[in-house]
Amino acid sequence: MSLKTLILKNHTQLEHSIENIIHHGLELIRSKLYLLNNEKKNLIIEGLLLRECAYWEKFIEIEVVYLVEIDQNKIIREFDLPSNVNLNRRVIKAMLFSNTYKSFHDIERSMSFFKTYIAGNFNLFNDLTKDQLKKTLMLYTLRNYLAHYSEFSEKKLRQEYRNTYGYSKFMQPGKFLTKDAGKHFEGLVHNFSLMSAKMRSSLK
Amino acid sequence: MSDISSELVEKFQNKTIFFDEPFYKSSDSKTIMGEVAFKEILFIEYRDTEAGSNPREYIGLKKTNLQLVRSLLQDSTKMFRFLHSGMILCLTTDPNTNFSTDSIKYDECCLTNGNQTRFVILLIALTKLFFAQSKIASIRQKDYTAFIEETFGESEAIKTILEHLRFAKITEFVNYICKDKKLKEAFDNLDILSFLNSKIRVQVNVINVVIEDLSGNLDTYSAGTLIAEANNDTQKVQPDDIFGNKYKKELQEYLFADFIKLYGGSVSIEYRYGETKEKAADKEHILTLLRLVIPTGLLTKDKEIFKLTNQRDPVYKIFSKLISRINKDNEKAVTAAAAISHLIPLLYKIRTEYVIPFLENYKRELVRNYKIKAFAGELQDKVIGQEIYEAKGNDATIERIIRSAVNYNVEHIMPVVVYRIRRSFSETDSQQLTLTIPDASYAQYFEAITQAVYEKYVNMKLKGLPSSLTAVVRNADFYEFGAEAHTAFQKFNKQVKETDFIERNRYIID
Numbered sequence: 001m002s003l004k005t006l007i008l009k010n011h012t013q014l015e016h017s018i019e020n021i022i023h024h025g026l027e028l029i030r031s032k033l034y035l036l037n038n039e040k041k042n043l044i045i046e047g048l049l050l051r052e053c054a055y056w057e058k059f060i061e062i063e064v065v066y067l068v069e070i071d072q073n074k075i076i077r078e079f080d081l082p083s084n085v086n087l088n089r090r091v092i093k094a095m096l097f098s099n100t101y102k103s104f105h106d107i108e109r110s111m112s113f114f115k116t117y118i119a120g121n122f123n124l125f126n127d128l129t130k131d132q133l134k135k136t137l138m139l140y141t142l143r144n145y146l147a148h149y150s151e152f153s154e155k156k157l158r159q160e161y162r163n164t165y166g167y168s169k170f171m172q173p174g175k176f177l178t179k180d181a182g183k184h185f186e187g188l189v190h191n192f193s194l195m196s197a198k199m200r201s202s203l204k
Numbered sequence: 205m206s207d208i209s210s211e212l213v214e215k216f217q218n219k220t221i222f223f224d225e226p227f228y229k230s231s232d233s234k235t236i237m238g239e240v241a242f243k244e245i246l247f248i249e250y251r252d253t254e255a256g257s258n259p260r261e262y263i264g265l266k267k268t269n270l271q272l273v274r275s276l277l278q279d280s281t282k283m284f285r286f287l288h289s290g291m292i293l294c295l296t297t298d299p300n301t302n303f304s305t306d307s308i309k310y311d312e313c314c315l316t317n318g319n320q321t322r323f324v325i326l327l328i329a330l331t332k333l334f335f336a337q338s339k340i341a342s343i344r345q346k347d348y349t350a351f352i353e354e355t356f357g358e359s360e361a362i363k364t365i366l367e368h369l370r371f372a373k374i375t376e377f378v379n380y381i382c383k384d385k386k387l388k389e390a391f392d393n394l395d396i397l398s399f400l401n402s403k404i405r406v407q408v409n410v411i412n413v414v415i416e417d418l419s420g421n422l423d424t425y426s427a428g429t430l431i432a433e434a435n436n437d438t439q440k441v442q443p444d445d446i447f448g449n450k451y452k453k454e455l456q457e458y459l460f461a462d463f464i465k466l467y468g469g470s471v472s473i474e475y476r477y478g479e480t481k482e483k484a485a486d487k488e489h490i491l492t493l494l495r496l497v498i499p500t501g502l503l504t505k506d507k508e509i510f511k512l513t514n515q516r517d518p519v520y521k522i523f524s525k526l527i528s529r530i531n532k533d534n535e536k537a538v539t540a541a542a543a544i545s546h547l548i549p550l551l552y553k554i555r556t557e558y559v560i561p562f563l564e565n566y567k568r569e570l571v572r573n574y575k576i577k578a579f580a581g582e583l584q585d586k587v588i589g590q591e592i593y594e595a596k597g598n599d600a601t602i603e604r605i606i607r608s609a610v611n612y613n614v615e616h617i618m619p620v621v622v623y624r625i626r627r628s629f630s631e632t633d634s635q636q637l638t639l640t641i642p643d644a645s646y647a648q649y650f651e652a653i654t655q656a657v658y659e660k661y662v663n664m665k666l667k668g669l670p671s672s673l674t675a676v677v678r679n680a681d682f683y684e685f686g687a688e689a690h691t692a693f694q695k696f697n698k699q700v701k702e703t704d705f706i707e708r709n710r711y712i713i714d
Contacts, residue, residue: 015576022572026565129597190572197579198597 003070004203010066011200014059015193021052022189029182042174045185046146049177052189053105053143059196060104063124064114065093071119078116105140108133124199132198135191138164142173142188208396209333209355216247216362219310221293224403226305233299236308236408242280242325243400245291247362250319251476252452254312255294255411256428259445260436261477262323262369265376272324273380277390280402290405291318292435294428296412308408314428316409317435323369327377330369332396339392343378345371447520448475448490454527455490458541459548463493466549488552491516494523495615496551497544499622499683500629502706503713509623513678514615525713540711546637547629551622558650559621560614566658570610571603578602586666610662616677620657621650624686629705640701641693649693656689 001009025048028041068075069092076085079095087095096102096117104110107125114125141160145153154170161167161176177185227238250258265273275287295310302309315322331340334351348371356362381387409431411424418427429449448455452475456464460473474489498504498512503522512518529537577583578592579602588605595601628640641649669676676682694700 019569019572023569026568030565129599131597131599186568186572190575193572193576194579194599197576201579201581 003066007063007066007070007203008200010059010062011196014055014196017055018052018189018193021048021055022186024048025177025185025189026182029178029185038175038178041178042172045177045182046174049139049142049173049185049189050146052192053140056192057103057105059192061102063199064096064104064118065089067114067118067122067124068092068096071122074119075117105136107136122203124202127198127202128195129198132191132195134164135188136195139188139191142176146173206355208400212243212246212400213356213359213362215243217359219313221245221308221310221313221406221408223306229303232413233303234410234413236410238406238408239285239403240406241401241403242329245293245315245318245322245404245406246326246329246400247365248293248313248315248322249361249365250315250322251368251449251479253314253428254424255296255310255314256316256425256430256432257449258314258316258319258432258436259429259442259449259476260319260432261442261445262320262373264373265380269320269324270380272321273328273377274387276324276328276399276402277381277387277394280399285403285405288321288404290407291321292316292407292409292431294409294411294431296424297410299410299413312424314432316428316432318404321404323373326365326369327374328391328394329396329400330366331374331378331381332391332394332399340378340381340388342382343375348374442477443517443520444489444491445476447524448479451524451527454530458527458530458538459523459544460490460493462545463549463552467552491519493548493552494519496555496618496622497547498522499619500547500551500626500706501623502540502543502547502710505712507680509619510680510683511678513619513682514613514674522713526711536711540709543705543709546631546635550629550637550639554621554625554646554650555614555618558646559618559654562651562654563612563614563617563658566655567610567612570658570662571606574606574610575599575602578606583666587668588666609666612658612661613677616673617654617657617661620683620686621653623683624653624690626706627702627704628700630701630703631705637705640703642697642700645693645697652689652693653686657685660685 025045028036028044028048031041069087069089072085072087072092075081075087075092075095076083081087102113104113107128111125114123118125120126138160141153141157145157147153157173158170161170167176171179177188221240221244223238223240225238227236229236250260263269272288275284292315293313294316295308295313297303297308297310331343333355334343334348335341352363352366356366381391409428411428411431415422415424415427422430433446433450455473455475464473470486472487473493474487477489495514498519499509501509503526504512512522526537526541530541574583578595579597583589583592586609588609591605592602595605625639625641629637630640632638639646664676665673
């Protein structure tokens with residue numbers, strides 16, 4: 001299977017899993033089952049959001065490796081390797097991640113990393129719009145609050161609610177995500193699919 | 205101002221019309237002519253009274269009503285009554301006991317002609333009472349509602365009339381006055397007392413006396429409505445209002461009988477637009493219910509079904525003919541009406557519980573899918589390709605373009621769904637109508653059919669329509685959209701049998 005095909009497969013898998021998550025989420029929000037009160041719905045929707053972030057992170061991790069592999073000039077130059085060397089995927093992965101955890105979910109912060117290792121033509125992250133990046137930031141603010149429940153993460157979320165949506169009142173993420181028939185949940189999660197679509201359009 | 209309001213409330217509660225001078229009364233007491241002050245006619249009912257029902261609703265500040273506003277604000281006291289042809293009222297009363305030389309006490313009264321004039325006069329009076337000594341300025345709904353409650357809250361009958369004058373019409377009026385310096389000045393300087401005492405000519409038909417000499421079964425309601433319809437014939441009256449107004453009784457008795465039995469407690473039928481005050485979810489207009497029957501082919505030849513998609517007038521014509529034949533005791537028409545009465549609640553259930561919710565959910569899914577395609581550059585060959593390109597990745601713009609492309613009209617899709625199931629109706633032993641599709645498979649079946657129709661509908665729009673959308677949805681080909689899904693479902697569910705319910709009850713209206 002060619003690398004381009006693998007990259008596209010990575011994208012379609014992500015988009016498919018996102019659609020599934022949205023589908024389940026909206027079905028849950030619409031559900032009138034007596035046992036599923038709002039509190040339970042909010043908890044489950046928060047869980048779906050966390051799962052979605054995990055899918056996204058896995059997607060990026062695979063994507064970065066593929067994009068470095070497809071044109072190896074930059075990584076070879078960066079590591080000062082002989083120009084005729086051909087690195088296999090496992091080696092590239094080892095070189096990029098070493099034995100540490102690297103997170104690329106904050107695309108804007110990771111841009112310099114991408115620029116260092118991914119050849120210009122294949123740096124699909126360059127085409128993402130500001131609006132898309134902003135939405136990712138909002139989603140990760142929710143995710144961080146859910147993961148930590150710290151004062152700092154709450155403060156950040158409060159700020160994002162105010163700056164992005166003009167909400168002065170703090171809401172638990174579940175309540176925010178299920179609001180207006182799941183409008184925010186759908187919009188924020190689907191943003192990952194739109195980013196993926198935008199990226200793969202540059203691959204053609 | 206509160207004295208004026210109290211006088212208006214009291215006046216209306218007394219059900220008496222006072223004339224400025226002794227009026228003309230014909231020797232048979234059927235006709236009365238004279239002049240009354242505006243305050244006498246402000247709150248007279250116009251819908252569904254024993255003295256008839258006026259089919260014409262207030263249409264807002266259209267051309268003639270704007271002229272009325274100008275004329276009334278410029279000079280309501282001296283010239284207006286000569287510029288205006290007057291009003292017609294129909295009322296029921298006992299002329300022997302309730303007439304004096306200058307007043308009539310009535311039991312029921314209907315404003316048969318002149319409803320637009322009345323509403324314009326009412327608009328001016330209400331806003332003037334609202335602003336009192338203050339100058340006219342923009343108005344908040346909260347304040348207006350509080351004012352109405354405080355001023356007229358004790359009179360349910362007045363509140364009923366005021367409910368037909370929606371807040372949007374009040375703001376339309378206020379905005380119109382505020383942007384015209386001369387009118388604004390005239391309004392601010394208007395003396396409300398002189399205005400309310402300005403005169404208008406009226407003709408009064410004492411409808412219970414009128415029908416005394418008539419042969420046939422014309423009651424006061426029918427006679428009053430006949431006069432109202434004849435007098436409004438040259439005006440722009442909604443065909444919906446004329447039909448609903450005229451056949452309410454027959455619709456309730458024959459065509460909607462089962463629906464009322466099943467849904468009467470939760471869904472009210474709207475015979476005229478704006479008639480009921482329930483939320484949209486709790487009411488259905490007659491046209492929505494009647495249209496459901498057309499694609500079954502019970503009243504029309506198959507080839508006529510397609511042409512009737514999303515039609516209004518022809519649908520009313522078909523049902524008018526059916527009702528007139530029911531009224532003539534045509535046996536086949538009565539049988540068809542009974543079948544229709546069984547069909548409507550079942551089709552309504554399919555529409556509200558399966559088709560509409562699925563369309564709404566699926567629309568969201570389609571918006572998501574097409575947005576992905578847009579961002580992936582996969583819509584270039586579609587009619588919206590150029591627009592998407594020009595949106596340059598702007599999420600909101602792209603969403604707007606996609607939404608408009610995947611938008612649907614349920615009146616385009618529902619007939620195709622009904623057309624598909626027209627041979628699947630069966631009657632239970634207790635004469636309940638059901639489908640041969642197993643109950644447990646309803647959701648699956650209607651989801652499959654609706655999805656097939658909707659997907660093709662959107663694809664067709666995106667490829668570019670050969671003619672207008674209306675022409676396309678009235679074509680026989682469009683009705684074939686769900687055929688494959690239906691056949692596939694039948695293959696997997698052998699027990700789904702075809703029935704002759706429609707054939708047995710068919711009554712073709714030419």
